[in-house]
Amino acid sequence: MLLTADHVEQMRLPTTTSREGYEKSSVDAYVEEIVATLRAWETEADDAAPDYVLHSGDVTGAAFPAIPSIHDEGYEEERVDEFLDNVVSTLVHYETRAAAGASAGAPGAGAGDGVGAGAGATMTADEIARRTFNVVKFRGGYDRQAVDAFMTRIVATLRAHEAGTWRRGGPDGLLTSADVINIKFQATALRSGYEQDEVDEFLDDVAQALAAYEVRD
Incomplete structure (x- = not known):
């Protein structure tokens, strides 16, 4: 499923106090960047890559401080990791589409070029x-x-x-x-x-x- 900026903005990640979790403030700040990135892709004309976005590789390498349960409430690590996997898949979709469009518009590209033939x-x-x-x-x-x-x-x-x-x-x-x-x-x-x-x-x-x-x- 492709994620949308609105979906991510309204999403509520589950928290935990019984085991180690990801620091909430760090995750929340990163989610804001993800929302901005998705909105940039959704509003970009001609499927071109926006000037400022997170890339799929950035999200794959994302890491957050862990909070021991005895200290504070944190986000469930497995659920955050699953969410980031979905973000990566969505960004790969956009990036591939933009790359295919650039290839189709390049000199020598044939009319039949595109995602399917790219x-x-x-x-x-x-x-x-x-x-x-x-x-x-x-x-x-x-x-x-x-x-x-x-x-x-x-x-x-x-x-x-x-x-x-x-x-x-x-x-x-x-x-x-x-x-x-x-x-x-x-x-x-x-x-x-x-x-x-x-x-x-x-x-x-x-x-x-x-x-x-x-x-x-």
């Missing part, structure tokens, strides 16, 4: 199946086995989209754009691993490609 169509399962990453040693990289396993799921997800069989909440193992944005890999220390920046940039492209498909579905 990001989602430029990344195929076969291309991902052949994708490799640089391996680093003696500095932090991502666990190769974990990344390879996730790549297998990305390939399966893209194949489902290409075949028209992907459905939200469908078979286990298939991914959404939010799943890709939120994935965290363990960093290696003494073992070789994949170059972190390279993997992160690739996953940003995958998330946009999946979001482009999800807009259509």
Whole structure:
């Protein structure tokens, strides 16, 4: 479900006094930024990206101070995290649509270009199946086995989209754009691993490609 500024503005997050929660003032301030961001997208002409907004990556990396229950009332951490996941999905939707519009208006773009033929169509399962990453040693990289396993799921997800069989909440193992944005890999220390920046940039492209498909579905 895409969130709206009005929905977020009227939302009331549950609080807790029986266990650790997020500091209310920090969360409230961030929610105000989210409302401003969503309103900017909703009122922007021609689906262009507004000048000042939070980006999906900003929300993915958001962190709040924790308040022990013995000190004060805080927001339930799981509910805040679920809300932020929905915010990320909504922002990815807007960002992908804006990127597709920019691509369609670029020199050499064909009349048939757009969300359907844009990001989602430029990344195929076969291309991902052949994708490799640089391996680093003696500095932090991502666990190769974990990344390879996730790549297998990305390939399966893209194949489902290409075949028209992907459905939200469908078979286990298939991914959404939010799943890709939120994935965290363990960093290696003494073992070789994949170059972190390279993997992160690739996953940003995958998330946009999946979001482009999800807009259509």
